[in-house]
Amino acid sequence: xxxxxxxxxxxxxxxxxxxxxxxxxxxxxxxxxxxxxxxxxxxxxxxxxxxxxxxxxxxxxxxxxxxxxxxxxxxxxxxxxxxxxxxxxxxxxxxxxxxxxxxxxxxxxxxxxxxxxxxxxxxxxxxxxxxxxxxxxxxxxxxxxxxxxxxxxxxxxxxxxxxxxxxxxxxxxxxxxxxxxxxxxxxxxxxxxxxxxxxxxxxxxxxxxxxxxxxxxxxxxxxxxxxxxxxxxxxxxxxxxxxxxxxxxxxxxxxxxxxxxxxxxxxxxxxxxxxxxxxxxxxxxxxxxxxxxxxxxxxxxxxxxxxxxxxxxxxxxxxxxxxxxxxxxxxxxxxxxxxxxxxxxxxxxxxxxxxxxxxxxxxxxxxxxxxxxxxxxxxxxxxxxxxxxxxxxxxxxxxxxxxxxxxxxxxxxxxxxxxxxxxxxxxxxxxxxxxxxxxxxxxxxxxxxxxxxxxxxxxxxxxxxxxxxxxxxxxxxxxxxxxxxxxxxxxxxxxxxxxxxxxxxxxxxxxxxxxxxxxxxxxxxxxxxxxxxxxxxxxxxxxxxxxxxxxxxxxxxxxxxxxxxxxxxxxxxxxxxxxxxxxxxxxxxxxxxxxxxxxxxxxxxxxxxxxxxxxxxxxxxxxxxxxxxxxxxxxxxxxxxxxxxxxxxxxxxxxxxxxxxxxxxxxxxxxxxxxxxxxxxxxxxxxxxxxxxxxxxxxxxxxxxxxxxxxxxxxxxxxxxxxxxxxxxxxxxxxxxxxxxxxxxxxxxxxxxxxxxxxxxxxxxxxxxxxxxxxxxxxxxxxxxxxxxxxxxxxxxxxxxxxxxxxxxxxxxxxxxxxxxxxxxxxxxxxxxxxxxxxxxxxxxxxxxxxxxxxxxxxxxxxxxxxxxxxxxxxxxx
Numbered sequence: 001x002x003x004x005x006x007x008x009x010x011x012x013x014x015x016x017x018x019x020x021x022x023x024x025x026x027x028x029x030x031x032x033x034x035x036x037x038x039x040x041x042x043x044x045x046x047x048x049x050x051x052x053x054x055x056x057x058x059x060x061x062x063x064x065x066x067x068x069x070x071x072x073x074x075x076x077x078x079x080x081x082x083x084x085x086x087x088x089x090x091x092x093x094x095x096x097x098x099x100x101x102x103x104x105x106x107x108x109x110x111x112x113x114x115x116x117x118x119x120x121x122x123x124x125x126x127x128x129x130x131x132x133x134x135x136x137x138x139x140x141x142x143x144x145x146x147x148x149x150x151x152x153x154x155x156x157x158x159x160x161x162x163x164x165x166x167x168x169x170x171x172x173x174x175x176x177x178x179x180x181x182x183x184x185x186x187x188x189x190x191x192x193x194x195x196x197x198x199x200x201x202x203x204x205x206x207x208x209x210x211x212x213x214x215x216x217x218x219x220x221x222x223x224x225x226x227x228x229x230x231x232x233x234x235x236x237x238x239x240x241x242x243x244x245x246x247x248x249x250x251x252x253x254x255x256x257x258x259x260x261x262x263x264x265x266x267x268x269x270x271x272x273x274x275x276x277x278x279x280x281x282x283x284x285x286x287x288x289x290x291x292x293x294x295x296x297x298x299x300x301x302x303x304x305x306x307x308x309x310x311x312x313x314x315x316x317x318x319x320x321x322x323x324x325x326x327x328x329x330x331x332x333x334x335x336x337x338x339x340x341x342x343x344x345x346x347x348x349x350x351x352x353x354x355x356x357x358x359x360x361x362x363x364x365x366x367x368x369x370x371x372x373x374x375x376x377x378x379x380x381x382x383x384x385x386x387x388x389x390x391x392x393x394x395x396x397x398x399x400x401x402x403x404x405x406x407x408x409x410x411x412x413x414x415x416x417x418x419x420x421x422x423x424x425x426x427x428x429x430x431x432x433x434x435x436x437x438x439x440x441x442x443x444x445x446x447x448x449x450x451x452x453x454x455x456x457x458x459x460x461x462x463x464x465x466x467x468x469x470x471x472x473x474x475x476x477x478x479x480x481x482x483x484x485x486x487x488x489x490x491x492x493x494x495x496x497x498x499x500x501x502x503x504x505x506x507x508x509x510x511x512x513x514x515x516x517x518x519x520x521x522x523x524x525x526x527x528x529x530x531x532x533x534x535x536x537x538x539x540x541x542x543x544x545x546x547x548x549x550x551x552x553x554x555x556x557x558x559x560x561x562x563x564x565x566x567x568x569x570x571x572x573x574x575x576x577x578x579x580x581x582x583x584x585x586x587x588x589x590x591x592x593x594x595x596x597x598x599x600x601x602x603x604x605x606x607x608x609x610x611x612x613x614x615x616x617x618x619x620x621x622x623x624x625x626x627x628x629x630x631x632x633x634x635x636x637x638x639x640x641x642x643x644x645x646x647x648x649x650x651x652x653x654x655x656x657x658x659x660x661x662x663x664x665x666x667x668x669x670x671x672x673x674x675x676x677x678x679x680x681x682x683x684x685x686x687x688x689x690x691x692x693x694x695x696x697x698x699x700x701x702x703x704x705x706x707x708x709x710x711x712x713x714x715x716x717x718x719x720x721x722x723x724x725x726x727x728x729x730x731x732x733x734x735x736x737x738x739x740x741x742x743x744x745x746x747x748x749x750x751x752x753x754x755x756x757x758x759x760x761x762x763x764x765x766x767x768x769x770x771x772x773x774x775x776x777x778x779x780x781x782x783x784x785x786x787x788x789x790x791x792x793x794x795x796x797x798x799x800x801x802x803x804x805x806x807x808x809x810x811x812x813x814x815x816x817x818x819x820x821x822x823x824x825x826x827x828x829x830x831x832x833x834x835x836x837x838x839x840x841x842x843x844x845x846x847x848x849x850x851x852x853x854x855x856x857x858x859x860x861x862x863x864x865x866x867x868x869x870x871x872x873x874x875x876x877x878x
Contacts (some may be wrong), residue, residue: 019192041619052290057305059191080103083099087099112146115149122142122158126141129141142158153182154178156179157176164192164251170262177754177852194554196756197756200755203857205239207733208483210742210743211483212741215742215744220303220472223250225469226247229344231253232301233256233301234256234258235258236305236321237259238265238309239264240271247269251855255282257284258285258286258288267469267751267752271746271747275746288324288325288329291329292328294594300329302330304329306318307350308860311463312404312516314511314515314516315516318430319428319439321441330346345844351429351430351467352429354467355427355516356422356462357462357507357518357651358419358460358461359491360417360418360460362409362417366573367573367829368390369388369459373576375575385566386565387573389490389492391405392490403516403519404462404489405487405488406485406486406487408486408490411768412767416454419457419499421449425447426511426516439511441511449502449505450501454501457521458490460491460521462486462488494523501526506518506521545693552590581823587749588715592712592713593681596680611739631709633679634682635685636683677706678707678710679709680712681712682708683714684714688718689762689831689833691763691835692759693860695858698860699859700871704784716781716784717783717818718783718784719814720778720780720814721778721811722775722778722813723775723810724809724810725800725803725809726773727770728772729807729834730768730772731836731838736838737749749754758840759835760835763834773803778796779853780857780862792855793855794856795854797851798851798853801847804845810830810834810836813825
């Protein structure tokens with residue numbers, strides 16, 4: 001079980017106020033308040049509570065004295081309650097909190113009466129402390145509150161929220177988990193726990209643990225090495241501990257394991273205990289780089305097992321950790337061509353790897369990494385701005401950025417087309433210390449590959465074969481049934497991406513900052529074809545010599561291109577490429593503006609703050625006097641196309657004015673700072689790119705309605721949520737470990753499944769392996785202009801059109817800017833992805849049956865309950 005023990009919080013460290021007379025209990029209470037507000041620790045005298053205990057013990061034989069003290073206590077409690085209420089009315093939350101703290105310590109019997117008011121006071125005071133960066137005081141207040149209300153789910157949840165915002169995700173998970181255990185129906189706590197669970201336990205843990213082939217191959221390789229004489233084993237990056245348990249089951253005498261993540265360490269501890277191996281596997285919460293002999297391990301081990309590899313092989317730091325292991329933790333490597341026992345020598349599983357690559361054409365990769373349009377809503381983008389994704393920006397960045405993205409190519413929308421044959425990028429021997437050191441330090445090498453099929457050069461995709469030993473291998477190839485995704489290196493910065501057979505692609509390959517880097521991708525046309533070969537590049541990485549014709553290669557260089565580079569996230573580039581999105585907003589905005597001023601021709605648009613003119617032919621002064629400005633507020637959560645349009649096209653600010661939400665002061669987002677006029681149009685960002693409803697969007701809509709000009713509109717005006725019932729084994733495997741069979745009999749599922757979430761996000765419904773069991777149905781309507789049309793609860797009947805087992809409910813949205821103009825988030829050109837509710841247990845259904853879906857909506861949270869016959873199964877959606 002995930003531990004719910006709250007971590008100890010450091011006491012407040014502020015200085016103490018000068019002492020005051022404590023003869024009067026009310027004066028003492030006020031002094032106590034001052035000490036609490038400043039975080040003072042009372043020292044040098046007994047606390048008031050200790051004195052009360054001492055006096056009560058002495059007064060047991062003096063009933064008159066005891067009744068007098070009781071009267072004083074009641075008077076102090078009464079006056080403190082009155083003072084607390086007065087402070088709340090004046091919004092002095094710190095003083096009110098101190099008074100309530102005093103009351104609850106003196107009169108615990110009042111807990112139920114003041115609980116809600118105390119919670120409100122605590123939360124408001126905590127907000128104030130947070131804004132003042134008094135973090136020690138904030139945590140101390142929560143610690144005091146939890147001492148008084150240890151089983152209050154609301155306080156636990158609020159404490160977790162503060163911890164999560166400050167980056168303490170492990171600690172936040174403990175509080176969220178406790179809140180959910182105290183009240184399983186507490187929606188806010190469940191939503192918070194789901195959010196932090198995605199951070200703490202990556203979703204690939206479920207997929208990999210459900211991969212029987214992967215687990216069985218690792219088990220056989222470990223058994224082989226242990227039976228060959230490797231009796232002491234170190235598991236680096238233990239995760240759930242499954243590899244350690246493989247080693248122990250195979251007969252290893254000593255098994256050690258280290259795991260850096262606190263959450264995974266605790267999870268592995270529970271797993272090892274549940275499988276009756278707690279005394280046989282030594283699990284340590286630390287990095288392998290910090291392990292020392294004999295401090296942590298008594299002597300060097302004969303076998304290291306690890307799977308600290310990512311889609312690009314080296315991204316989890318396997319090279320660095322194995323260099324350290326060979327130097328400090330492993331026995332010396334076995335001599336080559338020497339048939340001796342492994343008992344006296346060191347060995348690593350996996351023994352090595354071979355990395356392969358292939359150039360591909362792929363529309364889906366292209367539209368997320370290259371801006372393929374010249375205009376946005378009929379406005380031309382500036383030629384001087386070069387847009388690129390973070391993978392391209394990582395080439396010249398001083399920060400250590402991941403140089404690739406990942407995709408499961410077998411499920412990528414629209415598929416992909418190979419432009420080259422698969423080629424070998426690099427090989428590595430994990431049992432060769434010198435080779436590992438050379439890999440991390442050697443200069444980049446160049447690889448040339450001929451184009452075998454014409455098309456657009458969109459990316460180089462990479463996968464690898466993991467050689468566990470000389471007999472057992474695992475492949476992450478896109479043609480294999482594997483739990484792995486492939487690494488994708490998008491091609492950016494070329495003048496021409498169209499390639500024909502015979503052209504040469506040249507790549508620069510290196511292993512820097514723990515990443516396999518494929519950069520400076522360039523091409524040479526077939527007329528300048530060269531036969532360029534690498535010399536020992538797979539293993540040694542020596543630079544190949546290129547002929548002088550390489551001077552004609554198209555390469556990206558700041559010297560070659562005039563202008564500025566604009567780095568956008570891949571979803572933002574997809575938004576720029578979403579022509580339907582631009583055209584719909586253009587049409588909808590035009591309709592609203594024409595209704596305001598049908599005789600005024602809209603001449604231009606601008607973001608407030610720009611001082612540039614459209615041209616000398618325009619008379620700025622005449623525009624100001626003849627056109628009454630319309631005001632449009634764009635409340636985007638992040639990227640917006642509007643400032644890009646303004647920067648690229650020098651729009652004047654006389655006709656339209658845009659304001660963005662990503663300001664330092666969030667309170668200024670929904671305000672008109674320069675005019676008494678209200679907004680003509682307010683644009684809300686209602687759907688996340690992941691496929692979920694934006695948090696607090698209903699609250700923003702409520703504020704927006706109050707700021708609209710008469711006749712003004714909110715875009716979108718309403719959203720319809722659609723869904724359908726499907727059978728999908730893939731979604732089950734990606735959401736929870738399915739019993740003990742995939743983990744080869746080890747009991748892991750109950751522990752890691754604590755971190756499962758009911759929703760899978762960033763899905764592509766067009767390629768999701770599933771069988772539709774019903775037609776799409778409208779599940780929910782969210783109206784931002786007319787909230788009275790919204791219903792917090794709704795039931796719909798869905799008819800089954802195909803027999804099977806309902807395992808999930810994929811969903812998407814129709815975003816209606818008005819009654820005539822809408823966007824479908826499931827469209828192939830959409831920058832939005834889809835999501836799906838995954839049921840805890842499949843529901844068998846037959847064709848012709850009807851299921852009842854109960855949809856409940858609260859704030860931005862939506863829950864769906866599926867009912868069939870006399871059973872029901874609940875799932876939730878954010």
